[in-house]
Amino acid sequence: MPIQTLGDLAEAFEAGRWHMQRFQKNAGTAHALQWADPTFASGQPAYDAHVGTAMAFAPCVAQKNDAIYMPGVASGQHRHLTSATFWSNQGTFNGPGSIVIFDLLGYYPLIDGDSTDLQAADNTITLPRYETGEGVGLVMVNHVAPAIAGGVAVINYTDSQGAEQTATVGVPNSGQNLVCSGARSTVDADVGPVTLPLASGTTGVRRVNSIQYTAPPGGLHCLYLIKPLATCLTGDSLVAVEKEFFSKNGCHCPRIHDGAWLGWFDRIGAGTARSVSWFGNFTFAWG
Numbered sequence: 001m002p003i004q005t006l007g008d009l010a011e012a013f014e015a016g017r018w019h020m021q022r023f024q025k026n027a028g029t030a031h032a033l034q035w036a037d038p039t040f041a042s043g044q045p046a047y048d049a050h051v052g053t054a055m056a057f058a059p060c061v062a063q064k065n066d067a068i069y070m071p072g073v074a075s076g077q078h079r080h081l082t083s084a085t086f087w088s089n090q091g092t093f094n095g096p097g098s099i100v101i102f103d104l105l106g107y108y109p110l111i112d113g114d115s116t117d118l119q120a121a122d123n124t125i126t127l128p129r130y131e132t133g134e135g136v137g138l139v140m141v142n143h144v145a146p147a148i149a150g151g152v153a154v155i156n157y158t159d160s161q162g163a164e165q166t167a168t169v170g171v172p173n174s175g176q177n178l179v180c181s182g183a184r185s186t187v188d189a190d191v192g193p194v195t196l197p198l199a200s201g202t203t204g205v206r207r208v209n210s211i212q213y214t215a216p217p218g219g220l221h222c223l224y225l226i227k228p229l230a231t232c233l234t235g236d237s238l239v240a241v242e243k244e245f246f247s248k249n250g251c252h253c254p255r256i257h258d259g260a261w262l263g264w265f266d267r268i269g270a271g272t273a274r275s276v277s278w279f280g281n282f283t284f285a286w287g
Contacts (some may be wrong), residue, residue, distance in 0.1 A: 002077075002078040002255075002287060003078065003080050003253060003285060003286070003287045006246060006251075008287055009082065009246055009253070009285060011287065012285040012286060012287045013285060017073075017077075017285055017286050017287060018082070018283065018284060018285040018286075019070060019071050019283070019284050019285075020281050020282070020283045020284075021068055021069050021070060021281055021282050021283075021284070022044075022279075022280070022281045023043070023044060023045065023068060023278070023279070023280060023281065023282070024043045024044050024277075024278070024279050025038040025041045025042075025043040025044075025045075025277065025278045025279075026041050026042045026043045026277050027041060027275035027276060027277045028040050028041035028177060028275060028276070029175055029176055029177045029178055029275065030175075030273040030274055030275045031174075031175065031178055031268060031273050031274070031276075032268045032269075032270065032272060032273040032274060033267070033268065033269070033270065034174050034175070034178050034179065034267065034268075034273075035100075035174075035178065035179035035181070035194045035265045035266070035267045036177070036178050036179065036265065036266055036267070036268075036276075037141060037177065037178075037179060037263065037265055038263070038264065038266065038278055039263055040143065040177035041277075043277075044065065045065055045066055045067050045068065045069075046065075046066065048066065049143060049144060050107050050109055050141075050143060050222050050224075051109050051110060051143075051144060052109045052110070053109075053110075053122070054109065054110035054111070054112070054119075055108050055109075055110070055111060055119050055120065055121045055122060055211075056108070056109075056121070056122035056124070056125075057106050057107070057108055057121065057122065057123050057124075057125050057126075057207065057208075057225075058106050058107055058108075058109060058125075059105065059106040059125050059126075059127070059128040060104045060105060060106050060107070060128070060261035061128050061259040061261065062259055062260060062261045062262070066261075067104070067260075067261040067262050067263060068262035068263065068282050070256060070260070070262070070282070070284050071284070072258070073258075073286045077286050077287060078255055078286060078287065079255065079256045079257075079258075079284055079285075079286040080245075080253035080254065080255055080256060080284065080285055080286065081101070081229065081230065081245060081253060081254045081256055081282060081283070081284060082244070082245055082246065082253050082283050082284065082285045083242065083243060083244045083245060083282075083283045084101060084230070084232065084242075084243050084245075084280065084281070084282050084283070085240055085241070085242045085243075085280040085281050086099055086232070086234060086240065086241050086264075086266075086278060086279075086280040087239075087240035087241070087278070087279045087280055088234065088266070088276045088277065088278050088279075089276070089277050089279075096233055096234060096235055096269045097233070097234040097266060097267055097268045097269045098231065098232075098233060098234070098266070098267045098269075099231065099232050099233070099234060099241075099264050099265070099266050099267075100194050100228055100230075100231050100264060100265045101228075101229045101230045101231070101232075101254075101262070101263075101264045102226040102227060102228050102229055102262070102263060102264065102265070103129065103226065103227040103229060103256070103257070103260045103261060103262060104224060104225075104226055104261040104262075104263055105127050105128060105129055105130060105136065105225045105226060105227060105261070106125075106127065106128065106224075106225055107222050107223060107224045107225065108121055108208055108211075108222065108223040109143070109220075109222045110144070110220050110222070111211055111220060111221040111222065111223065112220065113142075113145075113147055113151065113171075113213065113216055113217045113218045113219040113220060113221055114216055114218055114219075115213065115216060116212065116213050116214065116216055117212070118210055118211075118212045119210060119211050119212065120209070120210045121207070121208045121209055121210055121211075123207045123208075123209075126207070127206065127207070127225065128259060129227070129257050129259065129260065130204075130227050132160050132204070132206065133158070133159065133160035133204040133205050133206030133207070133225075134160040134203060134204040135160075135203065135204050135227055135228075136160065136204045136205045136206070136225050136226065136227055137194075137195030137196070137198075137204075137205065137225075137226050137227075137228055138155070138157065138181075138195060138196045138198070138205045138208070138223060138224070138225060138226075139179060139181050139194055139195055139196065139223070139224040139226055139265075140153075140169070140171065140179070140180050140181045140196060140221055140222070140223055140224075141177070141178070141179050141180065141221065141222045141223075141224060142173075142174055142175065142176055142177065142178060142180050142217075142219055142220075142221055143176070143177055143220060143221065143222045144176075144219075144220045144222075145176070145219045145220040146175065146176035146218075146219050147171070147173045147174075147175075147176075147180070147217040147218050147219035147221075148173070148217065148218035148219065149173055149215075149217050149218060150170065150171060150172050150173045150215070150217060151170075151171040151173075151213055151215045151216055151217030151218075152168065152169070152170060152171060152213065152214045152215040153168070153169055153171050153211055153212065153213050153214070154166060154167075154168050154211070154212045154213075154214060155167050155168075155169060155196070155208065155210075155211050155223075156208070156209040156210045156211075157205050157206075157207065157208045157209055158205070158206045158207050158209060159198070159199070159202045159203070159204060159205060159206060160202070160203055160204030160205065160206055161203075162206065164209065165198065165199040165202055166199075167196060167197060167198060167199065168214075169181070169196055169197065171213075171217045171221070173217060176219070179194060179265060180217075180221070181193065181194055181195060181196045194228075194265050194267075195226070195228070205225060207225075208223055208225075211223070229254040229256075229262075230243070230245060230249060230254050234266070234269075240280065253285075256284060262282065266278070
């Protein structure tokens with residue numbers, strides 16, 4: 001049976017239906033007060049630049065340990081994330097930070113930051129999970145080649161109800177391999193929530209249709225479609241943060257679907273930009 005109660009969770013552990021997966025990501029681009037994707041650092045799981053055919057949706061289905069590894073489960077069983085531990089070696093306390101754990105469903109790579117032309121997306125391949133787009137967020141990352149300025153982009157997307165929507169977003173010059181999702185519609189260095197602001201009443205994104213820069217930032221960008229799964233807060237860099245989801249997440253352990261490509265974004269709270277290494281583990285149980 002799916003894990004729905006504390007008794008179900010205890011039974012899964014007693015029956016050996018659980019797995020703890022260690023991860024280690026080496027230092028990436030220095031950042032503070034910005035969201036970063038440790039995917040772009042070496043370690044385990046390995047570096048992944050998220051490249052492919054420009055503006056063609058590339059679905060993500062995890063194979064072995066190219067993302068956070070989790071074991072297969074029998075047909076009819078549900079796998080859940082029961083706890084997560086993160087520790088970073090910032091060296092000096094930079095204030096409380098934030099972490100968003102997500103399932104990367106796919107991405108649109110190599111968006112030309114020098115062009116003001118309409119860049120249409122190729123959606124020949126569709127979402128591999130959460131097919132309607134309900135609960136799916138959109139994140140923009142400066143990858144492969146760095147931006148040289150702040151910019152503004154107009155993004156056309158189809159929401160989870162099948163309606164076309166348009167969002168005008170700021171694209172701050174956050175730095176290579178850092179998240180540049182903008183919370184404002186003007187050129188601004190302020191980096192807001194990790195996901196892009198959607199149209200009022202919109203509850204998810206099914207696909208991106210096009211992007212057009214009205215103020216080109218330079219560099220190359222990538223649009224992620226993610227399913228946010230959980231959040232947690234970090235503290236002193238010398239102390240690991242541990243979150244047990246059943247007791248600390250409203251009795252909810254996020255379900256992890258087969259093929260899920262698990263990663264996280266981190267945001268250092270304050271202070272001097274630092275290159276951060278991450279260590280920790282994810283624990284799964286199923287029933």
